[in-house]
Amino acid sequence: MQKPPQLQDFALKETSPKIGAGTITGDNKLSCAYDLVEQMQYLYVRVVKAKELPGKDVTGSCDPYVEVKLGNYKGVTKHFEKKSNPEWNQVFAFSKERIQASVLEVVVKDKDVVLDDFMGRVMFDIIDIPKRFPPDSPLAPQWYRLKDRREDKAKGELMLAVWMGTQADEAFPDAWHSDAATVGPDGVANIRSKVYLSPKLWYVRVNVIEAQDLVPNDKTRYPEVYVKVILGNQLLRTRTSQSKSINPMWNEDLMFVVAEPFEEPLLLTVEDRVGSNKDETLGKCTIPLQNVQRRLDHKPVITRWFNLEKHVVVDGELKKETKFASRIHLRVSLDGGYHVLDESTHYSSDLRPTAKQLWKSNIGILELGVISAQGLMPMKTKDGRGTTDAYCVAKYGQKWVRTRTIVDSFLPKWNEQYIWEVYDPCTVLTIGVFDNGHIHGGDKAGGGKDSKIGKVRIRLSTLETDRVYTHAYPLLVLQSSGVKKTGEIQLAVRFTCSSLINMLHLYSHPLLPKMHYIHPLSVIQLDSLRHQAMQIVSMRLSRAEPPLRKEVVSYMLDVDSHMWSMRRSKANFFRIMGVLSGLIAVGKWFDSICHWKNPLTTILIHILFIILVLYPELILPTIFLYLFLIGIWNFRRRSRHPPHMDTRLSHADAAHPDELDEEFDTFPTSKSSDMVRMRYDRLRSIGGRVQTVIGDMATQGERFQSLLSWRDPRATTLFVTFCFIAALVLYVTPFQVVALLIGIYVLRHPRFRHKLPSVPLNFFRRLPARSDSML
Numbered sequence: 001m002q003k004p005p006q007l008q009d010f011a012l013k014e015t016s017p018k019i020g021a022g023t024i025t026g027d028n029k030l031s032c033a034y035d036l037v038e039q040m041q042y043l044y045v046r047v048v049k050a051k052e053l054p055g056k057d058v059t060g061s062c063d064p065y066v067e068v069k070l071g072n073y074k075g076v077t078k079h080f081e082k083k084s085n086p087e088w089n090q091v092f093a094f095s096k097e098r099i100q101a102s103v104l105e106v107v108v109k110d111k112d113v114v115l116d117d118f119m120g121r122v123m124f125d126i127i128d129i130p131k132r133f134p135p136d137s138p139l140a141p142q143w144y145r146l147k148d149r150r151e152d153k154a155k156g157e158l159m160l161a162v163w164m165g166t167q168a169d170e171a172f173p174d175a176w177h178s179d180a181a182t183v184g185p186d187g188v189a190n191i192r193s194k195v196y197l198s199p200k201l202w203y204v205r206v207n208v209i210e211a212q213d214l215v216p217n218d219k220t221r222y223p224e225v226y227v228k229v230i231l232g233n234q235l236l237r238t239r240t241s242q243s244k245s246i247n248p249m250w251n252e253d254l255m256f257v258v259a260e261p262f263e264e265p266l267l268l269t270v271e272d273r274v275g276s277n278k279d280e281t282l283g284k285c286t287i288p289l290q291n292v293q294r295r296l297d298h299k300p301v302i303t304r305w306f307n308l309e310k311h312v313v314v315d316g317e318l319k320k321e322t323k324f325a326s327r328i329h330l331r332v333s334l335d336g337g338y339h340v341l342d343e344s345t346h347y348s349s350d351l352r353p354t355a356k357q358l359w360k361s362n363i364g365i366l367e368l369g370v371i372s373a374q375g376l377m378p379m380k381t382k383d384g385r386g387t388t389d390a391y392c393v394a395k396y397g398q399k400w401v402r403t404r405t406i407v408d409s410f411l412p413k414w415n416e417q418y419i420w421e422v423y424d425p426c427t428v429l430t431i432g433v434f435d436n437g438h439i440h441g442g443d444k445a446g447g448g449k450d451s452k453i454g455k456v457r458i459r460l461s462t463l464e465t466d467r468v469y470t471h472a473y474p475l476l477v478l479q480s481s482g483v484k485k486t487g488e489i490q491l492a493v494r495f496t497c498s499s500l501i502n503m504l505h506l507y508s509h510p511l512l513p514k515m516h517y518i519h520p521l522s523v524i525q526l527d528s529l530r531h532q533a534m535q536i537v538s539m540r541l542s543r544a545e546p547p548l549r550k551e552v553v554s555y556m557l558d559v560d561s562h563m564w565s566m567r568r569s570k571a572n573f574f575r576i577m578g579v580l581s582g583l584i585a586v587g588k589w590f591d592s593i594c595h596w597k598n599p600l601t602t603i604l605i606h607i608l609f610i611i612l613v614l615y616p617e618l619i620l621p622t623i624f625l626y627l628f629l630i631g632i633w634n635f636r637r638r639s640r641h642p643p644h645m646d647t648r649l650s651h652a653d654a655a656h657p658d659e660l661d662e663e664f665d666t667f668p669t670s671k672s673s674d675m676v677r678m679r680y681d682r683l684r685s686i687g688g689r690v691q692t693v694i695g696d697m698a699t700q701g702e703r704f705q706s707l708l709s710w711r712d713p714r715a716t717t718l719f720v721t722f723c724f725i726a727a728l729v730l731y732v733t734p735f736q737v738v739a740l741l742i743g744i745y746v747l748r749h750p751r752f753r754h755k756l757p758s759v760p761l762n763f764f765r766r767l768p769a770r771s772d773s774m775l
Contacts, residue, residue, distance in 0.1 A: 010483075010653075012644045013472040015490055017371050025575065034168040036369030036468065036492040037415040041096035041164060043129065043694065044171055044399045045106065048159040049075055049087040056110040056117045063111040064119065066158070068092045071101035073178040079111045093175035096164070102126050108146060108158060120146025120154035124162055126365055132163045138170070139163045167415055173404070180407045187439040190546045191391070191405035193416060198398040199259035199540045201340035201533055202354050204231060206256070206266065206291065207331035208238050209303060210249040214282050214326050215310070216272050223248070223416060224273040225282065227328070229255045232264040234532055240273060248579045255525055257340060257532040259540060262289035270308055270328060283326045295333040296355050298518045303331045304550055341526060342533035343395075344558040347428040347457055350397040352736050353513040363503045364420040366429065366460065369492035370403055372413040373475070376487035379435035379451045382408075389436040392489070393548065395556050396420045400541065400548060405436045410487075422460060422495065425503055431456045432556050433475055438549075449551050452477060453486045458493060458642050463511025465497040469642055476645050476652070480664045483652040493642070527562065534559050563667065566659040571651040606747060613740050616755035695771065703767040711768050718763070 004013045009731045020035035047066045056062045064086050067080035074090040104124040110117040122144040132139055145295035146154040165171075173193045179190055191310050208227045222244035228237050241248030258264070266287040271279045285306045293301045299560050303477040308326040336355030343349065352359050370392045378386025390412045391405040399420055406412030420429075432455045437448035454475025463469065472488040511518060521529070534557050541548040554560075596602045612619050662679055669676055730738060758766075 009485060010474050010476060010647050012474070012641055013488070014641060015472050017470055017490060017492065019369065019371075019468075019470070019492055030658055034166065034369075034417050036082070036494060037371055038413075040167045040413070040415050042166065042172070042175075043093040043094040043096060043099065043104065043126070044161075044163050044165050044169065045094075045104065046077075046139075046141060046161040046171065046174065047088045047090050047092070048107070048161070049085070050108060050158045051085045051090070051143075052157060053084045053086075053119060053156040055084065056112075056119065062119065064108055065111055067107040067109055069105040069107065070094050070099060070178070073098075073109050073181055075178070075181070085738045086256050091171045091175040092178075093172065094178040098178065099126065101296060104129070104162065106158065106160060113556065118149065120158075122158055122160065123564070129162055129164050132165045132169070134165075134170070142648050156190075159180050160745075177404065179409075180405070180636070182441050183407060190436060190438045191389075191407065193404040194402050194544070194546060195418075196400040196402070196541055196544055196548055197421060198537050199340065200354065200398075201342060201536065202258050202268070203335040203338050203340060203529065203775055204256040204292070205295075205331075205333050205335050206254045206268075208250045208252050208254065208268075209329040209331065210247065210251070211270055211283075211308070211326065211328045212247050214246045214248070214270065214272075214308075216246070216282060218274065221274075223282075226250075228269045228271055228274065229254050229256075230267040230269075230729060231258060233535075239600065255521065255529060257529050258289060258334075258538060259536045261329060265289060266292075266332065268306075268328065268330075270326070281310070283310050283328070285309065285328060286759055287330075291336070292332050292334050294336055294355070296336050296358060298337070298515060301331055301333040303329060305329055310701055312649065335515065336527045337513055338521075339513050339516070339685075340533050341530045342537050342557065343530075344561045345530075346561075347430060347558060349395060349427045349429065351427065351512055352397075352423050353515070356514065360423060361502075362423050363425070363499060363506065364422045364465070364495060364497040366420045366422050367417065367494045367496070368419075368429065368431070370394070370414045370431070371470075371490040371492060372411070372415070372431060373489045374411050374472070375485075376410045376412070376433075376453060376475075377484075378410075379453065380437065380448070385424075388453075392431060392433050393438055393552055393556060394418060394429065394431045396427070397423075400556075402546075402548060405439065407439065410429055424506060424511075425461045425495075426506075427460055429458045429460065430495075431458075431489070431491065431558055433487070434555075435667070436490060436771060438543075450549050452555050453553075454489070456489065456491070456644065460495055462639075462642050463493065463495045465495055467494065469493045471641055473644050477648065478616075478650075478652050478660070478663075480660050481657070482655065482660065483647050483650075496592070528753050531559075546696070555606075563663075565663040566653040567651050569664060571649060574651070575649070575742065585701065594747055595753075602747065609743050609747070610740065613736050613743065616736070699769040699771050702769040702771075703764060706767045706769065712766075715767055 018038050020039070043255065045068050049066065050064060051065075053062050053064050055237045061082040062084055063081050064083065066077040067258060068075040073094055077088045077090050080086040102125065104126060105121055106124075107121040108119040121592050125696045130139070130708055139161045141159045143159050144155045146158055148154045176188065177191075182187070184190060206229055208229075211225065212226075214223065214225065223246065224240050225248040226238050226240045227250065228235065236254040236256070238250045238252045238254065241250055243249050256266075266289065268285040268287070270284075272282050274280050287306065295301055308328055310326070337353050337358065339353050341348070350659045373390060376388045377392055379388045379631050387408050388410055389407050390407050390409070392403040392414060394401045397420055401590045403414045403416045406414065433453040435451040435453055437450050442756055454477055455477075456473045470490070470492045472490045474485055475489055477485045477486050478486050520736070534554070537557070538550045538553040541553050542550050593602050593605050612622065665671055671679075691723060706712060706715070707719050708716060
């Protein structure tokens with residue numbers, strides 16, 4: 001099935017940015033840092049400290065701060081109370097393309113209630129400022145004598161370092177930037193670029209085996225005992241023990257997700273269900289995870305008995321009862337042989353097991369240059385006009401990166417480059433663009449969220465090695481009103497392979513670590529554990545500084561990808577039809593051969609068929625040769641750019657408004673009862689059609705079973721008789737003759753055909769199925 005072309009506005013566009021990668025050849029291509037982004041020149045000023053500053057107030061002390069002025073731009077350090085030898089160690093960066101002044105002025109001032117006092121300044125001519133090229137060591141700061149406004153010597157000295165550099169400079173990430181001059185001191189931390197690491201996640205396996213010597217309060221009844229296990233905000237229960245006694249048995253596995261460092265212990269509670277809504281605690285046990293054995297393979301860990309503590313209320317106080325010790329038998333382990341899934345399985349960026357001892361060596365590196373964006377939409381309103389404060393987040397493996405926020409710009413230029421180690425090429429790099437909602441007081445209670453602008457996914461296996469891909473990717477967001485283009489992001493991507501043999505060898509390995517196949521987890525378990533892992537990653541990253549907020553992490557990890565969507569269901573149906581379209585096309589082609597629509601082609605097929613029947617050893621080589629030739633032919637028409645978000649494939653451009661409204665509904669629903677009833681009825685009608693198709697498939701299968709089941713004695717008699725005669729004929733007739741006769745019969749001319757169904761098909765359709773027994 002040929003997919004209609006996507007709208008040009010939503011298509012990928014190849015670009016030609018002025019990056020260094022195009023001019024670097026040979027073995028030097030990895031030695032040049034920042035060769036995937038456009039070079040940006042900055043004037044850096046590092047204000048280190050001051051000494052011997054004069055006292056300005058009545059007490060003879062001063063409250064100094066430094067003002068760095070370049071034309072209309074002004075950066076200010078923090079001020080110190082009553083300190084004549086302050087230390088700031090702050091860096092200021094001024095974009096060279098915005099510099100209009102010829103002089104840099106660094107002024108020391110004394111903070112005062114009414115008017116700040118001038119204490120002295122240092123002046124630099126822009127043309128005299130030296131250039132620095134990494135990997136040179138940082139420029140050593142020097143002491144400069146302060147001068148007054150008449151250029152006479154003033155009291156005090158200031159230690160500075162001033163140089164011209166690029167965004168590759170190590171001072172760049174933590175510097176105050178002139179293009180963020182409107183951001184207050186409280187918001188500066190929220191606009192800086194940062195690298196984050198996901199917490200190391202483990203699966204915790206709790207095998208609840210048995211308990212002994214339980215003491216129920218009511219000894220006249222058989223206890224119905226189960227075990228409740230809590231780890232953080234995760235709670236799981238075993239089934240109620242079948243052996244209703246004081247020594248119950250379960251032998252049941254419960255799985256949890258936990259992150260290093262381990263902050264929460266395992267809390268086990270043995271409970272007796274004494275009524276429909278009443279449970280009685282028979283004992284508790286706390287297990288610190290630091291003491292739990294780490295397992296790297298499928299070998300079980302040693303079981304242990306743990307004493308159960310029981311607390312009773314005496315005189316209104318909770319006290320531990322130590323009359324008699326009940327015990328519980330457990331096998332608890334931290335399973336390091338699994339990969340903890342914390343993202344959608346379709347877009348995994350890391351497939352390694354938790355335990356570092358099981359990691360293989362890397363096969364290459366991935367480099368990403370986040371160059372710029374254009375055509376961004378206004379995401380919020382400030383001072384009566386639309387504005388956007390955009391930043392990018394990229395995730396691959398355990399490493400997350402966040403670019404700096406470009407304040408108030410619809411054409412932001414980041415030009416930041418990042419690198420990751422690659423352990424498996426069948427992984428996905430995810431890049432998201434967001435609007436920073438926490439620059440102007442957004443951290444206060446009820447502050448805004450970071451709005452999503454769009455997302456790009458790049459699968460590494462679709463990239464050619466050592467090639468630089470420079471494209472402008474459309475940023476598309478699906479909203480309840482339909483799909484919307486919110487801009488374009490320009491990226492440069494390069495996947496460099498260190499060993500082609502090792503990478504090709506990986507294609508023969510299982511996708512996940514071997515524990516997933518030796519002791520597989522159920523689909524329901526994996527889905528629940530993935531949700532818990534996402535929550536843990538989201539919580540940990542939101543506690544970083546600057547925080548990577550929950551809404552950002554959820555969007556990057558596709559937290560809601562498992563939720564029902566009519567649009568996505570349609571898209572998946574047409575994806576299946578696209579896969580089957582090849583088989584359908586082959587069936588139509590064979591039907592045209594059988595009906596002699598092109599006599600010459602049919603005659604050639606007859607000749608080929610006869611050759612293959614006479615020389616059956618040629619069948620497999622012919623098939624593989626044909627596949628080889630198709631592959632070579634398709635090589636000329638291969639895609640030369642990475643895949644991107646496809647609105648047609650996603651059925652986003654033709655989705656009905658009500659379907660989108662349903663997709664964006666909360667869970668559980670927040671819609672009116674009439675709306676829910678309408679959607680429920682629609683779902684029932686779709687389910688009815690699916691039910692009919694599944695029933696038809698079951699019917700065909702049961703007809704096959706009834707061939708020999710004597711459900712229809714006459715039909716089975718006919719089939720058994722046919723099988724006996726066919727066996728006798730095939731014993732005395734060479735197989736090649738039979739195959740030749742069947743093939744010629746199937747390919748017979750339309751003159752010898754009739755439009756009624758064939759005898760075998762008529763016989764098969766008359767066979768009974770179990771649908772007659774359905775209520």
